Amino acid sequence: MNYPELHINEEKCVKCGLCVNDCIVHCLEQNEETKIPQFKKYKEGTCIKCQHCLAICPTGALSIWGKNPENSEQINQINxxxxxxxxxxxxxxxxxxxxxxxxxxxxxxxxxxxxxxxxxxxxxxxxxxxxxxxxxxxxxxxxxxxxxxxxxxxxxxxxxxxxxxxxxxxxxxxxxxxxxxxxxxxxxxxxxxxxxxxxxxxxxxxxxxxxxxxxxxxxxxxxxxxxxxxxxxxxxxxxxxxxxxxxxxxxxxLPNVKYSRTTQPEDFEITSVPLGGLRKSNLFGNVKQFVKNFIR
Ligand SMILES: Cc1cc2nc3c(=O)[nH]c(=O)nc-3n(C[C@H](O)[C@H](O)[C@H](O)COP(=O)(O)O)c2cc1C
The missing domain is CATH 3.40.109.10 (NADH Oxidase)
Structure with a gap:
């Protein structure tokens, strides 16, 4: 298995724990004494390479899988x-x-x-x-x-x-x-x-x-x-x-046609789900419906 390399620039790290909290597979933790993020023991292999830890770090202190924050792009607000x-x-x-x-x-x-x-x-x-x-x-x-x-x-x-x-x-x-x-x-x-x-x-x-x-x-x-x-x-x-x-x-x-305006599509059916509907459901009914749908 390929294990991720995690590097923390300890001068830049503000020990905020955002990287730890945002990890979907919970493979990071803050060191008990230093509060610097590290892999939990034996959890390195569960990393899914999403790089949320790199993306969320406010000071650019965290590198992972050989990806350094300096090589990421700025996030711009678009119109x-x-x-x-x-x-x-x-x-x-x-x-x-x-x-x-x-x-x-x-x-x-x-x-x-x-x-x-x-x-x-x-x-x-x-x-x-x-x-x-x-x-x-x-x-x-x-x-x-x-x-x-x-x-x-x-x-x-x-x-x-x-x-x-x-x-x-x-x-x-x-x-x-x-x-x-x-x-x-x-x-x-x-x-x-x-x-x-x-x-x-x-x-x-x-x-x-x-x-x-x-x-x-x-x-x-x-x-x-x-x-x-x-x-x-x-x-x-x-x-x-x-x-x-x-x-x-x-x-x-390259298009060889030019549209001058947008179309005007019909609405899709959209419903707002009301609160509380699930309380009326019962497990037996769910199973019965599931089997019925499955057979059909
Ligand atoms: C999954 C999918 C498959 C499609 N296949 C074709 C296709 O094989 N040939 C084609 O001319 N258009 C195809 N279309 C385009 C649709 O016909 C087109 O979205 C529809 O006519 C509405 O036009 P619009 O995309 O300009 O709004 C496909 C669209 C989707 C979403």
Whole structure:
């Protein structure tokens, strides 16, 4: 097992105990005499590398896992109205300029991904980046005829209604899968990741909004996701590591369309939960309901 290295700059440490209190796995304690933080005996191995201790220290006295506070960034207060406007003005882009994105924006987008949270701080997502439009063109050229053949199958036509409808436009040369985008990012996760269903979606949601702020258009690509499941050789082509499973894909590039205003979506159903409802529940009823749902 990999043990964390913890270094405390004793001149800077104000012995406030914030690092100890904020540790989710309670592996830190203040030394009884000096009050300097240290690992609890035999608890080093439980550290999940979240670095909350490094982030919370008011004086920058704590380094862990070789990460020094001097290399962290300042925390700025952002304008919430601007963030909300960014969220409201994001659109799925299905018309792209043909050229590759510049290297600067590509590298910013890749670098941002490591800040997406993962369950239990597992942090082992794999991102396959199609950096060059020629690679995505190659995938398009390879996949489209195979997909048309696959969609010819009557079982597919009867069981995968929505997907089967793609056959005609694909035959007519419409790129209804990859939307003419120059780039794609595909996220995969180890099958044993604690939150393998949700981590990739969070990462792509962060990616999408940050891309929008850089003037880069994106669209979730549910159909590409299906293609990876139908044609496993595609997974090897994009370098999905052994033991990893493709989760989702997102297309991106410079938009060739400009939206002048936000949309006006219908409200989701939101209810405020009243106090006291749980007091009426009984364990027998809960078990009965659980079994009923399970059988169904
Ligand atoms: C999980 C998910 C999968 C999607 N898959 C596709 C897709 O395969 N192709 C596509 O053109 N749009 C896809 N979309 C985009 C939705 O169709 C889009 O969000 C919806 O039309 C509303 O448009 P907006 O995103 O501009 O608000 C997907 C969206 C999500 C969230």
């Amino acid at each position: 919430s109205d601007e963030l909300l406007n960014l969220i409201k003005s994001r659109r799925s882009i299905r018309a792209y300029k043909p050229e590759n994105l510049d290297k600067d924006r590509l590298s910013k987008l890749k670098d941002m991904l490591k800040w997406a949270p993962t369950g239990v701080n597992f942090h082992k997502l794999h991102f396959s980046f199609i950096d060059d439009k020629e690679v995505l063109d190659d995938i398009r050229t390879n996949v489209t005829p195979r997909l048309i053949k696959f969609l010819d199958n009557t079982v597919v036509q009867t069981t995968m209604g929505h997907f089967a409808e793609l056959k005609k436009p694909l035959e007519n040369g419409q790129d209804v899968i990859f939307r003419g985008a120059p780039h794609m990012v595909v996220v995969s996760t180890p099958t044993n990741a604690p939150c393998h269903n949700i981590d990739p979606i969070i990462a792509l949601s962060y990616f999408e909004l940050y891309a929008q702020s850089l003037g880069v258009g994106t669209v979730w690509c549910g159909f590409a996701d299906l293609c990876f499941r139908i044609f496993p050789d595609l997974c090897s082509y994009i370098g999905v590591p052994d033991g990893y499973k493709v989760s989702y894909a997102m297309l991106f590039g």
